[in-house]
Amino acid sequence: MKKKQRHYKDPLRQFHPATSVILAGYRSGLSQFSVKPPLFRTSTFEFPNAKAGELFFKRAYHLDGDDGQEPGLIYSRLNNPNTEIAEDKIVAAEGEAAQALLFPSGMSAIATSIMALVPPGGKILYSDPVYGGTYFFFQKFCPDRFQIEAVPVDSSHLKLVKKKLELEGPFDMIYLESPTNPTLRLCDIQAIARLAKKQNPKCLVAVDNTFMGPVFQSPFELGADLVLYSATKFLGGHSDILAGVALTKSKELHRKIQDYRTILGCTVSPDTAWLLTRSIETLWVRMQRQSEKAIKVARALKKHPAVRQVFYPGLISAKDPEQKKIYEKQCKGGGSMISFELKQATRKAAFQFLDALDVFHLAVSLGGTESLIEHPRSMTHSDMTVEDLDRAAIGEGLIRVSVGLESSEDLIEDLSQALNQIKV
Numbered sequence: 448m449k450k451k452q453r454h455y456k457d458p459l460r461q462f463h464p465a466t467s468v469i470l471a472g473y474r475s476g477l478s479q480f481s482v483k484p485p486l487f488r489t490s491t492f493e494f495p496n497a498k499a500g501e502l503f504f505k506r507a508y509h510l511d512g513d514d515g516q517e518p519g520l521i522y523s524r525l526n527n528p529n530t531e532i533a534e535d536k537i538v539a540a541e542g543e544a545a546q547a548l549l550f551p552s553g554m555s556a557i558a559t560s561i562m563a564l565v566p567p568g569g570k571i572l573y574s575d576p577v578y579g580g581t582y583f584f585f586q587k588f589c590p591d592r593f594q595i596e597a598v599p600v601d602s603s604h605l606k607l608v609k610k611k612l613e614l615e616g617p618f619d620m621i622y623l624e625s626p627t628n629p630t631l632r633l634c635d636i637q638a639i640a641r642l643a644k645k646q647n648p649k650c651l652v653a654v655d656n657t658f659m660g661p662v663f664q665s666p667f668e669l670g671a672d673l674v675l676y677s678a679t680k681f682l683g684g685h686s687d688i689l690a691g692v693a694l695t696k697s698k699e700l701h702r703k704i705q706d707y708r709t710i711l712g713c714t715v716s717p718d719t720a721w722l723l724t725r726s727i728e729t730l731w732v733r734m735q736r737q738s739e740k741a742i743k744v745a746r747a748l749k750k751h752p753a754v755r756q757v758f759y760p761g762l763i764s765a766k767d768p769e770q771k772k773i774y775e776k777q778c779k780g781g782g783s784m785i786s787f788e789l790k791q792a793t794r795k796a797a798f799q800f801l802d803a804l805d806v807f808h809l810a811v812s813l814g815g816t817e818s819l820i821e822h823p824r825s826m827t828h829s830d831m832t833v834e835d836l837d838r839a840a841i842g843e844g845l846i847r848v849s850v851g852l853e854s855s856e857d858l859i860e861d862l863s864q865a866l867n868q869i870k871v
């Protein structure tokens with residue numbers, strides 16, 4: 448079976464992405480009319496004849512005689528129906544004409560895309576903070592292995608980005624997280640993309656959209672060239688797979704990243720792609736419900752006397768007009784990631800609180816059905832230098848929460864009883 452984009456009776460008909468993710472990527476008629484896609488657990492595919500095998504390779508490797516068509520199925524490091532079905536569903540979720548490439552983890556999607564798109568000696572401007580693994584890649588691997596300089600900037604203030612561009616530009620890539628992990632600060636993706644491209648029309652704008660997902664933020668509409676996901680998180684949604692995605696609108700960028708993926712061999716297993724295909728169908732329901740619960744949790748945290756400050760995009764105070772304006776302009780909801788600062792901003796107090804929780808799982812990662820909680824300074828972001836942690840406001844009292852699908856009353860009660868147990 449070679450998967451095809453589903454052919455609707457009316458090909459011009461537009462659907463909401465929540466509908467498209469269910470319809471896209473698979474045609475039952477190509478697989479015994481099985482309503483759900485089978486699992487193609489195979490490493491290689493038989494060619495109908497030698498000529499076809501030759502043509503498929505020409506297409507896959509863009510050799511002379513490539514007619515620009517999709518290659519037939521060759522070998523699962525290059526293509527596999529389960530991978531392609533999952534990729535088509537992710538494209539449908541994004542709701543924009545784009546192409547997706549699936550990877551075995553978010554870090555693999557991020558690192559491979561940067562290797563493919565930023566030249567040796569190039570320059571990247573990135574939001575500060577970013578996920579700890581991305582920080583390490585920028586700070587260590589980029590300069591040490593690829594002679595790429597990666598420059599951090601507090602992207603939550605447009606004037607700071609403007610200043611960095613003026614002083615240190617031009618850049619080959621602007622790499623944004625909005626909201627930032629773990630501080631939940633937003634940046635104006637559209638305004639930053641415009642500024643960067645004005646200075647260097649070839650500058651690529653990459654957005655790690657893991658926290659908001661396609662449900663709450665559409666970076667392509669805001670000028671992004673590359674959208675990245677840790678699909679381990681909301682796209683997977685059940686904390687039972689590792690995967691990553693790189694989406695591009697330009698075919699040329701897609702091809703470049705795809706060539707690196709093929710040759711570096713960072714392809715997902717059909718099993719992972721199958722699970723992801725199943726998960727994406729419930730993405731809207733999960734993310735919307737999780738967000739409804741998250742705002743209740745954020746409000747309760749705000750009222751607790753042991754909490755100094757709560758960071759949640761859906762609850763930005765009018766005292767922060769720049770952030771509020773960005774939220775209203777570019778977010779379709781608050782998501783379900785929250786961070787907050789304890790009044791007792793010590794590791795001891797943070798650990799006392801974390802160890803007292805019953806309903807929350809003390810674990811890194813996010814976006815699953817279960818609520819997770821962690822201490823970024825000693826866990827997800829512990830590979831940052833103390834100086835960089837302090838600059839990015841990732842203090843000892845900062846706690847990061849991923850709200851799952853449990854009852855919000857149980858979650859609030861659990862947080863409250865654990866906060867009450869902070870002694871020192």
Ligand SMILES: Cc1ncc(COP(=O)(O)O)c(C=O)c1O
Binds near residue numbers: 552554658676
């Ligand atoms: C925002 C963000 N991007 C990327 C990653 C890396 O994803 P993965 O763990 O799937 O490699 C993470 C992981 O926590 C993340 O939070």
